[in-house]
Amino acid sequence: MRTAFAIVVLWTASFGALTAAELTPLEQAGKRLFFDDQLSSPVGQSCASCHGPEAGFSGPHSEINRQTGIYPGALKGRFGNRKPPSAAYASYSPARTYDDKDETYVGGQFWDGRGADLVEQAKGPFLNPLEMNNASAWVVVQKVQKAAYRPLLEQLFGKEVLNVDERGADKAFHKIAQAIAAYESSREVNAFSSKYDAYLANRAALTPAETRGLALFAGKANCTACHPHQKGDDGSPPLFTDFTYDNVGTPRNTVNPFFQQAAEFNPDGAKFRDLGIGAIVKQPEHHGKVKVPTLRNVAKKPDPQFVKAFLHNGVFKDLKEVVHFYNVRDVTPDAFGPPDVQENVNKDELGRLGLTDAEENDIVAFLETLSDGFSTPTAPPKPLPPQVSGGTFPAARDVLRVDRLIRHRTATLQRDDTIRR
Ligand code: HEC
Numbered sequence: 001m002r003t004a005f006a007i008v009v010l011w012t013a014s015f016g017a018l019t020a021a022e023l024t025p026l027e028q029a030g031k032r033l034f035f036d037d038q039l040s041s042p043v044g045q046s047c048a049s050c051h052g053p054e055a056g057f058s059g060p061h062s063e064i065n066r067q068t069g070i071y072p073g074a075l076k077g078r079f080g081n082r083k084p085p086s087a088a089y090a091s092y093s094p095a096r097t098y099d100d101k102d103e104t105y106v107g108g109q110f111w112d113g114r115g116a117d118l119v120e121q122a123k124g125p126f127l128n129p130l131e132m133n134n135a136s137a138w139v140v141v142q143k144v145q146k147a148a149y150r151p152l153l154e155q156l157f158g159k160e161v162l163n164v165d166e167r168g169a170d171k172a173f174h175k176i177a178q179a180i181a182a183y184e185s186s187r188e189v190n191a192f193s194s195k196y197d198a199y200l201a202n203r204a205a206l207t208p209a210e211t212r213g214l215a216l217f218a219g220k221a222n223c224t225a226c227h228p229h230q231k232g233d234d235g236s237p238p239l240f241t242d243f244t245y246d247n248v249g250t251p252r253n254t255v256n257p258f259f260q261q262a263a264e265f266n267p268d269g270a271k272f273r274d275l276g277i278g279a280i281v282k283q284p285e286h287h288g289k290v291k292v293p294t295l296r297n298v299a300k301k302p303d304p305q306f307v308k309a310f311l312h313n314g315v316f317k318d319l320k321e322v323v324h325f326y327n328v329r330d331v332t333p334d335a336f337g338p339p340d341v342q343e344n345v346n347k348d349e350l351g352r353l354g355l356t357d358a359e360e361n362d363i364v365a366f367l368e369t370l371s372d373g374f375s376t377p378t379a380p381p382k383p384l385p386p387q388v389s390g391g392t393f394p395a396a397r398d399v400l401r402v403d404r405l406i407r408h409r410t411a412t413l414q415r416d417d418t419i420r421r
């Protein structure tokens with residue numbers, strides 16, 4: 001299924017005038033790499049195997065989402081521990097810092113913020129034994145040397161970059177990652193073409209249910225405290241995340257196949273608890289906190305029967321379930337099972353929202369307006385998504401206005417550049 005889909009997409013990228021015209025050559029190269037399922041060991045898995053555009057660049061297999069929410073690696077029997085977040089809009093996450101005033105980390109890549117930026121992030125899955133499972137950068141480079149799109153990469157990087165032996169592998173691998181990051185930063189991936197975007201531009205009207213949902217989202221339900229919904233003063237579009245970290249009390253996903261992974265990958269076995277960013281910064285006061293995900297495309301699916309998995313461990317299968325959980329978590333705790341991590345659960349901003357069943361439905365109706373593909377934008381949003389330059393991205397504060405991001409950003413955390421994937 002995936003292979004057939006990837007071929008169609010590659011074909012469109014190469015020959016379809018519309019799609020190709022919108023992408024720069026570097027973005028096109030990145031797209032070929034993103035969808036190439038020959039770059040895993042064994043072959044058969046691409047980035048898109050876990051980040052499919054039809055599912056909002058998140059997990060594209062309904063059955064996996066329904067059963068566990070956790071995706072298998074290229075090597076049979078191996079599994080990671082988390083649900084694939086959307087790779088779209090991730091380019092806006094700033095480098096990780098600590099916000100003294102709000103006492104929270106902000107930014108970084110992955111649920112736990114351990115990735116420095118998209119370029120470093122893109123290298124991870126290729127080498128992660130639980131994902132694409134290549135033994136080294138050199139193994140990946142050798143595969144790219146045989147790829148049909150090698151001439152495109154040579155045009156961009158110069159022939160000498162790919163025409164290397166093992167000693168040149170790291171440099172070539174870095175270029176490969178830059179191309180992927182460029183695609184992930186492209187207009188195609190960050191389309192800002194949802195009904196809500198059209199509504200903000202006065203080009204579409206929301207239905208009564210969606211309008212009520214928006215009012216609740218930004219009002220009584222307080223979702224906007226972490227998932228901001230307003231345009232910046234400069235017209236920058238909202239991202240529905242402030243890139244901060246929280247423990248929303250996510251229940252344990254008891255069927256997570258990671259519990260059964262070999263001790264070399266999961267020394268804790270069934271006792272594994274996901275400490276989120278707490279494990280990265282080694283600070284107990286951040287145990288259980290994960291990055292607030294964007295809600296753009298959270299409802300996007302290829303067909304109405306398609307099941308998506310939600311939250312970092314994929315425990316919920318339905319947006320209504322998520323909203324209901326936020327609403328009554330502390331009213332009927334037994335209904336959900338205990339949080340995976342008991343410490344630091346946010347009880348101030350969620351857990352007892354007092355929403356009626358109809359109000360929960362209205363919020364879901366609003367979330368469904370956040371799926372890209374509603375309209376073809378005529379003009380790019382201001383400002384444009386960040387561009388790749390030498391592996392660094394402008395911080396989100398340069399391109400958007402999120403109050404919690406621009407206030408009192410003093411203590412800069414030393415970056416954890418090690419690739420742990
Ligand atoms: C086997 C499934 C799988 C494959 C293959 C895979 N990913 Fe992921 N991806 C994940 C999971 C799971 C996470 C979250 C991991 C974590 O937080 O520890 C993730 C996280 C990410 C993120 C971070 C997004 C954010 O908001 O923090 C990006 C970007 C991403 N992947 C891009 C890629 C790229 C590029 C490739 C190919 C080179 C790729 N992924 C291959 C499963 C996968």
Ligand code: HEC
Pocket residue numbers: 085086217221222223224225226227245246247248250290291292293294295298309310311312313319322323326346349350363
């Ligand atoms: C205190 C901050 C905070 C508030 C308030 C908040 N969220 Fe979240 N939201 C998060 C965090 C953090 C996650 C990820 C939690 C996890 O994966 O364990 C998340 C995850 C989600 C997800 C799942 C996304 C995905 O890709 O799996 C949805 C849907 C969601 N929130 C909707 C809402 C709605 C609707 C509201 C208002 C009723 C709301 N949130 C209020 C912080 C918040």
